[in-house]
Amino acid sequence: MPEDEGSSAEATPARATNRGFGRVLVLIYGIFALAATARSLVQIATKFNEAPIAYLLSAFAAAVYIVATVALARGDRTSRKVATVAISIELVGVLLVGAASLLFPAEFPKASVWSGFGRGYGFVPLVLPFVGLWWLHRTRPSSD
Amino acid sequence: MDNRGTAATVRIADVTGPFANAIIILSLVLAIFAFVLAIVNRTRPLAILVGAAILEMLLLAFFVGGIVQMIGSDHDFARAEFVGYLLACAAVVPAAVWWAWGEPTRASMVVLGIAFLIMPILVVRTQQVWAGPSA
Numbered sequence: 001m002p003e004d005e006g007s008s009a010e011a012t013p014a015r016a017t018n019r020g021f022g023r024v025l026v027l028i029y030g031i032f033a034l035a036a037t038a039r040s041l042v043q044i045a046t047k048f049n050e051a052p053i054a055y056l057l058s059a060f061a062a063a064v065y066i067v068a069t070v071a072l073a074r075g076d077r078t079s080r081k082v083a084t085v086a087i088s089i090e091l092v093g094v095l096l097v098g099a100a101s102l103l104f105p106a107e108f109p110k111a112s113v114w115s116g117f118g119r120g121y122g123f124v125p126l127v128l129p130f131v132g133l134w135w136l137h138r139t140r141p142s143s144d
Numbered sequence: 145m146d147n148r149g150t151a152a153t154v155r156i157a158d159v160t161g162p163f164a165n166a167i168i169i170l171s172l173v174l175a176i177f178a179f180v181l182a183i184v185n186r187t188r189p190l191a192i193l194v195g196a197a198i199l200e201m202l203l204l205a206f207f208v209g210g211i212v213q214m215i216g217s218d219h220d221f222a223r224a225e226f227v228g229y230l231l232a233c234a235a236v237v238p239a240a241v242w243w244a245w246g247e248p249t250r251a252s253m254v255v256l257g258i259a260f261l262i263m264p265i266l267v268v269r270t271q272q273v274w275a276g277p278s279a
Contacts, residue, residue: 019247019249019251020247020249020251021251022251023244023246023247023252023255024251026243027240027243027259028258030239031262034232034236038225038228038229041228042228046224046225
């Protein structure tokens with residue numbers, strides 16, 4: 001704890017979501033925003049009729065990642081609330097879609113980053129919302 | 145169709161293959177370098193910027209080579225996806241450098257390390273899309 005504070009507090013606002021570890025978190029969110037967006041664009045452009053609901057979910061996941069990335073990267077007061085909402089939706093999404101994809105595999109033909117709890121991406125999509133919410137909690141302003 | 149597909153697969157190995165291998169090796173070396181810098185708390189040295197610039201030149205060559213080969217090929221694969229992967233390959237390193245350089249702490253080197261680590265994944269996925277049938 002003290003070591004962590006020391007290494008990231010030098011010239012930076014201590015509570016910004018986009019500093020220190022937050023810098024890394026934004027990168028990872030950005031990678032998933034890119035991956036999910038590209039994937040859903042390809043799905044919707046080339047084979048939308050095969051599984052429209054699953055592919056719309058894919059696009060929805062992409063949108064959630066984009067919002068979370070931008071909000072965490074901005075790091076101001078409003079962005080913090082936006083990020084909290086987006087990451088909460090992300091958490092519910094990965095749990096619901098993950099469970100649904102295992103219970104009804106026919107409806108989810110490996111369609112989104114959330115299928116199988118993000119199995120195709122080393123389960124990072126499952127861990128990421130927990131880390132995101134922890135980071136928001138850790139960097140929260142004392143007045144909140 | 146099978147013959148043409150095979151010939152095209154061989155040709156990407158001829159032209160973008162060496163670039164892909166160089167990209168993968170250089171990315172992994174730079175990733176290790178970045179994580180070592182993070183551990184010893186030495187942030188944003190010029191050397192890693194030079195390394196990233198060399199890597200980006202290879203990635204741009206990979207991009208151009210990939211597009212040229214795609215245009216010169218008539219085998220069946222997911223072309224839009226292929227171009228998407230080529231674009232992502234070329235975009236990730238500059239974006240990560242920009243994002244890392246705005247951070248004065250060792251986290252900047254972790255940002256670069258992770259970005260370098262995903263380059264081999266992106267390059268191999270690009271080649272898989274090229275080789276595979278259009279899904």
